[in-house]
Amino acid sequence: MKTNLSINGKSYAVQVPKDMPLLWAIRDIVGLTGTKFGCGVSQCGACSVLIDGKLTKSCGIAAVSVVGKEIFTIEGSSENLEFLRQAWNDGNVPQCGYCQSGQLIAATSLLDSTAKPTDKDIDEAMSANICRCGTYTRIKKAIHKAVALKNETI
Structure with a gap:
């Protein structure tokens, strides 16, 4: 088709x-x-x-x-995704990295709808994405850092 x-x-x-x-x-x-x-x-x-x-x-x-x-997709560009990419890089989030594009897209969705997510917001928003390496703590920290980076530019 x-x-x-x-x-x-x-x-x-x-x-x-x-x-x-x-x-x-x-x-x-x-x-x-x-x-x-x-x-x-x-x-x-x-x-x-x-x-x-x-x-x-x-x-x-x-x-x-x-x-x-x-x-x-992960190849796209948006303000929130750019802050998340920087925070992911700064926080050395990926271990094997395989799930990270999906993690970043889920985090982008979260930040697109919630400007200052709580830990609970993050846990709920990210719960549908599995990381075999268990980098969940680093992911959560990176999402908080992305919010801080964004607030620094405002």
Whole structure:
């Protein structure tokens, strides 16, 4: 099925089967490989993207179902994501790094909706993303640091 996907503000004309998961359209057809395959059953969060600003696991949604919507991946750029990237880097958050693109997208979603998240807000927002290395404490610290960095620029 020929369709257009809007990813990170750019339109991509793609030919995809009607049942192809968005994850594979993003990775294999468009070539944006930052979004990761983790479990394939929408449980781990490695494939997280934002669709019209809503956190979504891209392995569990058909690419054709998001035509006309804005898809935001880890390759995109937003103010919150940039502060999070800096905080992630400063805090040496990743261990193996595999889950981190999904973690960063989930954290972006959180900061897009909550300017000053509490520890409880962070725990709830990040609970759908699994990190096999257990970097949850570093992730939480980095989210708080990103908020501080953002507040420094205001």
